Amino acid sequence: MDEIKIVCPAKINLSLDVLGKREDGYHFVKMLMQSISLEDLITVRKSNNEIKIYCDTKDVPCNETNSAYKAAKLMFEKFNISGGVEILIDKKIPVAAGLAGGSTDAAGVIKAVNELYDLKLSLDEMMKIGVNIGADVPFCILGGTALAEGIGEILTPIKPLGGLWCVLAKPQFSVSTREVYSKLKIDEIPKHPDIERLIGYIEKGDYVNLAENMVNVLENVTIKEYPIIFEIKNIMMEFNALGSLMSGSGPTVFGMFESKNAAEKCYNRLRDYLKEVFLVKTCN
Structure with missing residues (x-):
């Protein structure tokens, strides 16, 4: 397999509480997270060169500051993968909107690299990698309906809230x-x-x-x-x-x-x- 397409859903917060602040600047939170049918579509393709990002939305940076780029770089370094990937982002989720648009793309890249290079990572293993990119990435890997605690990375799936x-x-x-x-x-x-x-x-x-x-x-x-x-x-x-x-x-x-x-x-x-x-x- 040289190419894979991944659907990356946005999220909403059914409730969000902030309990305190950590020394590293992150906050302790308690949230109800929910996936929704507003989705980006990313295509991840093996290449012989470096990591490249393509997106036709002007507000999305196509460089190393992009969360999808960071996710690919982290996966390549962690698992000593040679070569590169091209990441094409068909952007439907608004940027900087409170909908985890960047985080869900990063989650999609982690899943895609796992499949393309047959890493056989479990959901939990991918979620632990994802938190290094951002606090919402683990939920975007899990999806569905969940209680999120810690900085958002401690997730407990709850009964699905589908179809509303x-x-x-x-x-x-x-x-x-x-x-x-x-x-x-x-x-x-x-x-x-x-x-x-x-x-x-x-x-x-x-x-x-x-x-x-x-x-x-x-x-x-x-x-x-x-x-x-x-x-x-x-x-x-x-x-x-x-x-x-x-x-x-x-x-x-x-x-x-x-x-x-x-x-x-x-x-x-x-x-x-x-x-x-x-x-x-x-x-x-």
Whole structure:
């Protein structure tokens, strides 16, 4: 095998809590992570030269700063692989949007190199490699629905939350995750999510209560700087979303809906307001 194509799903946070800060700058978190049907497609092809990245989206760096490049370099060094790879990224996930667009590409490269070079790595082994690229990479390797702890790398799969309709809306700006976390004052967080309670709702299939009780503590930072996030949440709730939340450090907002019809009405309204709006489903 000389070439492989990997589908790389985005993620949303059904809730996100920050518990403390580590000495290395990372934060201790407790999150509910969910894969969605907004996906990049990457093609990884063996070559005799160095690692090369190709992407037709201008916001994606095609150099050593790209997470996919870092993942390939790490795999080649760790397993003494000679030669190189060409990585073609068909980018559909918005950049710097709180949807793990870079992390999921890195996860896809790790999986692809594992297959192309017959490394026979387990899921756990690939996840341990992935955390060296970024805290969201292990979840992007695992996928589905999971509780994430530590810096996001300690994952516990939970009952799949497949098939729920969601509308995603990204304002026309990007947000720095590092900056959002640096401005968060943990002792001033007004409300923390009850993660165990939310897991109980997922296990019971009670998506109404799940959606109504989602909390992302990073909203306290990002909404202050970008009030449009609050406006988008309000529009989603006006269009009968079960609940609406900012994903990750933002600025993307998602709303959960009981039906495709309800989701489409909200999608069409937001398309008049924003350029990047997506109608997706949760996936396993």
